[in-house]
Amino acid sequence: MTDTALRAEALGKRFGRRGRWALRECGFRLPAGRVCAVVGPNGAGKSTLLALAAGLLPPTEGRLTVLGTSPAQARPRVGFVAQDKPLHPQLTVAETLRMGADLNPGRWDAAVAERVVAGGALDPEARVRTLSGGQRTRVALALALGKRPELLLLDEPMADLDPLARHELMGTLMADAAQHGTTIAMSSHVVAELEDSCDHLLLVGDGRVRLAGDIDDLRSAHRRITAEADADLGPHTVVESRTTGRQLTALIRPAGPLAGDWRTSVPSLEELVLAHLRSPGAPGLATAEAAESTGTTEAVTEESAA
Numbered sequence: 483m484t485d486t487a488l489r490a491e492a493l494g495k496r497f498g499r500r501g502r503w504a505l506r507e508c509g510f511r512l513p514a515g516r517v518c519a520v521v522g523p524n525g526a527g528k529s530t531l532l533a534l535a536a537g538l539l540p541p542t543e544g545r546l547t548v549l550g551t552s553p554a555q556a557r558p559r560v561g562f563v564a565q566d567k568p569l570h571p572q573l574t575v576a577e578t579l580r581m582g583a584d585l586n587p588g589r590w591d592a593a594v595a596e597r598v599v600a601g602g603a604l605d606p607e608a609r610v611r612t613l614s615g616g617q618r619t620r621v622a623l624a625l626a627l628g629k630r631p632e633l634l635l636l637d638e639p640m641a642d643l644d645p646l647a648r649h650e651l652m653g654t655l656m657a658d659a660a661q662h663g664t665t666i667a668m669s670s671h672v673v674a675e676l677e678d679s680c681d682h683l684l685l686v687g688d689g690r691v692r693l694a695g696d697i698d699d700l701r702s703a704h705r706r707i708t709a710e711a712d713a714d715l716g717p718h719t720v721v722e723s724r725t726t727g728r729q730l731t732a733l734i735r736p737a738g739p740l741a742g743d744w745r746t747s748v749p750s751l752e753e754l755v756l757a758h759l760r761s762p763g764a765p766g767l768a769t770a771e772a773a774e775s776t777g778t779t780e781a782v783t784e785e786s787a788a
């Protein structure tokens with residue numbers, strides 16, 4: 483078993499010869515066994531990245547390695563729930579699960595698939611086309627989990643689920659991942675919801691990787707500070723700063739000791755993500771374990787996001 487679930491090297495994807503680059507020069511590593519939040523603004527390239535990892539799109543340049551091999555070869559070991567949850571509308575729920583079993587001989591975990599469906603009290607004889615958006619999501623998740631994947635790619639899986647269903651399915655996902663050591667890469671716009679379940683972050687902005695690494699490491703590499711308006715932020719990397727009256731508040735990456743009269747705190751995941759989203763020009767950061775080229779002994783390596 484490889485210790486790296488995903489490795490991107492100078493990965494780029496452009497739709498059409500003259501189209502815009504959806505992803506460009508992406509380099510990162512996602513260690514196996516992590517639950518990774520993939521976040522970023524609309525159009526940042528999150529779905530494109532997940533579709534590349536699922537082997538549904540070819541890269542335009544660079545390379546993406548999935549579970550130590552090519553995305554196409556890894557496909558039997560990868561579960562993917564796309565944003566639009568494509569399913570066969572004319573099949574019933576029970577037939578859909580039987581199809582999952584037929585397509586994954588020797589791998590299919592009927593118990594987990596049935597548990598996911600049963601949680602929503604779905605009628606097994608209901609046709610997929612008659613299901614609500616959230617109910618369809620449940621069937622798509624059952625198919626993906628039943629495949630007993632080593633890597634689960636989820637594109638905004640919780641978007642159309644009610645709060646109780648979110649809570650219940652997130653719990654099922656996390657328990658299952660912990661029990662089987664499954665790696666999860668999950669895109670979402672609800673950052674606060676990811677804080678409890680994810681331990682790894684990939685922040686994508688304008689087709690580039692802005693932050694990559696263990697969430698606790700990334701948080702502790704930053705500080706929220708409050709200081710006098712004329713405070714000298716000197717050698718520190720400033721992600722964002724704002725002056726109101728005589729007070730300066732900022733999110734920085736310290737490059738040395740901080741002034742004693744500053745009030746400082748470690749940012750939450752949401753504060754960290756929001757600050758980087760508000761400042762698309764701020765320099766990116768990949769922790770050593772998440773940087774594409776490993777072997778560095780530094781705790782963090784900085785990359786210019788220029």
Ligand SMILES: Nc1ncnc2c1ncn2[C@@H]1O[C@H](COP(=O)(O)OP(=O)(O)OP(=O)(O)O)[C@@H](O)[C@H]1O
Nearest residue numbers: 497502503504522523524525526527528529530531
């Ligand atoms: N099939 C396609 N053909 C042409 N352009 C595409 C296609 N799919 C995506 N794009 C473009 O690629 C860029 C990245 O899109 P992508 O769907 O990956 O973003 P995203 O981060 O998932 O956005 P959202 O949060 O809105 O789902 C966008 O500029 C989008 O218009």
